[in-house]
Amino acid sequence: MKIEETFIKDLLIVEPTVFGDERGYFFEAYSKTKFQNLGIDIEFVQDNQSFSKKDTLRGLHYQNPPFAQTKLVRVLEGEIMDVAIDLRKDSSTYGKSFSILLSAENKKQLLVPQGFAHGFSVLSETASVMYKCDQFYNKGSEGGIKFDDPSLSIDWGIDLNDAIVSEKDQVLPFIQNCNSLF
Template identity: 75%
Template sequence: MNKEETFIKDLVVLTPDVFEDARGYFFEGYNKNKFSALGIAIDFVQDNQSFSQRGTLRGLHYQNPPYAQTKLVRVLQGEIMDVAVDLRKDSPTYGQHFGIKLTAENKKQLLVPQGFAHGFSVLSETAVVLYKCDQFYNKASEGGIRFDDPTLNIDWGMELKKAIVSEKDLVLPDFANCNSEF
């Protein structure tokens, strides 16, 4: 497993060691011991999986303490633009975001720590996304930020006027008015 630091502290990209032969390939997407050796000590408690069509935009979502979540995001089929926004008020990168294309082919994963909002757009015909969480979902602590916030100015890799967005995500507040407790 290769760990690549991003310009935002604690936000990392992980690329697994892939073993290929005539049958296909094999890799460990998560191995607690190997993650610990990389300095990542997380106990995941829940897996979530989504299926979406091209143009879908999910997010930006987070959970406030004490139910804040670390997420390990991976694409099983297709391609997404995966984005994390730093909500930690004492961070030098507060309000900045990082985006990366995650695909079934590149097998990269984004480790999104507690204190970040997360979202993704679907760039392929369809996409299946798996993400592991270290806290259970808690409706009372959920929060979010509009995907098209002008302050954040995120490049989702798609035309936002045509985005397929849930009613819930359409009414999220902008960055300046979000209820983040980080």
């Protein structure tokens, strides 16, 4: 397993070691021991999975403390543009976004720490996304940022005119008006 740092502190790309042969492949998507050996000590308590069709855009979501979530995001089938926004007000990268192509083929994962908003768009015909969380979902602590906030200039990899977005996500505030407690 290999960890790659991004330009945003604590936002990490996780690349598993894949063992392949004529039968297919095998890899450990998560190993508490290996993560701890890499300096990452997180106790995950919940796994979430979604299935979406092409041009679906989910996000940008977060949970405020004390229910803030760290997420380990991976794609089981298909391809997504995964996006994280730094909401930590004391961070030098506050309001900056990071995007990465995650796919079943590249098997990369994104470790999104507490203090970030997260979302993704579906680039393939369909995509199954799974992510581990270190806190349980808590409706009262949820927050979000509108996906097309002009101050964030996010390239979702899809035409936003074709984006399939939930009613809830369409009315989220821009970052300057969000209720982030980070």
